[in-house]
Amino acid sequence: MTESSALSAVPSSARDAVLKFYFGPMDCGKSTLALQMNYNHGRQGRRGLVLTKHDRSGGPKVTSRIGLGLEAIEVDDSLDLVRLVTGLHDRVDYLICDEACFYTVEQIEQLADLVDEHGVDVYAFGLASDFRSVMFPAAQRLFELADEVCRLQVEVLCWCGRPGQLNARVVGGSMVRTGEQVVIGDTDASPVRYQVLCRRHHRAGLLGEGSSHWPA
Numbered sequence: 345m346t347e348s349s350a351l352s353a354v355p356s357s358a359r360d361a362v363l364k365f366y367f368g369p370m371d372c373g374k375s376t377l378a379l380q381m382n383y384n385h386g387r388q389g390r391r392g393l394v395l396t397k398h399d400r401s402g403g404p405k406v407t408s409r410i411g412l413g414l415e416a417i418e419v420d421d422s423l424d425l426v427r428l429v430t431g432l433h434d435r436v437d438y439l440i441c442d443e444a445c446f447y448t449v450e451q452i453e454q455l456a457d458l459v460d461e462h463g464v465d466v467y468a469f470g471l472a473s474d475f476r477s478v479m480f481p482a483a484q485r486l487f488e489l490a491d492e493v494c495r496l497q498v499e500v501l502c503w504c505g506r507p508g509q510l511n512a513r514v515v516g517g518s519m520v521r522t523g524e525q526v527v528i529g530d531t532d533a534s535p536v537r538y539q540v541l542c543r544r545h546h547r548a549g550l551l552g553e554g555s556s557h558w559p560a
């Protein structure tokens with residue numbers, strides 16, 4: 345006997361692929377979760393690709409602050425993600441898209457196409473907003489299109505002890521509110537660093553005691 349419902353003509357065996365967006369400030373464990381998710385799906389025999397853009401390592405890798413790392417495909421602005429997946433010999437069950445906030449809006453549309461037209465699960469990870477607390481265009485599109493959006497809050501705290509929500513850009517010890525949306529920081533070569541603040545202190549521009557010292 346086949347299951348049926350008066351409310352739905354959709355076969356119960358149908359399972360749509362999903363587009364999920366996990367967002368949070370720096371250091372909240374996004375890349376760690378991305379790598380964990382890839383590991384879990386791989387163990388179930390599913391085949392996936394791991395993509396990233398502007399990873400902290402500076403290379404085509406997903407690395408997490410706690411020291412995990414994995415080779416990944418670097419997404420540049422001209423990469424067509426549908427072509428990337430459909431051009432492969434092997435079936436692709438899922439994509440892990442780290443730093444998805446830095447993708448183009450068109451690439452987010454391509455991710456939705458992969459979900460709807462090709463049955464690929466897409467797990468996207470990234471920041472929601474930039475150093476001004478303004479949403480990244482790609483993150484905004486993910487909020488609009490995703491089946492599920494999850495805020496990650498892995499004990500990243502503002503200096504005051506409140507949950508860290510927003511990234512401040514710090515140049516020469518001061519918080520700045522103007523400039524390019526994407527500037528790579530927190531590297532030896534960069535004068536820019538980022539600091540996670542609560543909303544209150546992001547809006548007030550207060551970096552807290554001792555923040556004029558550079559981290560060792």
Ligand SMILES: [Zn+2]
Pocket residue numbers: 502503504505506541542543544545
């Ligand atoms: Zn605070």
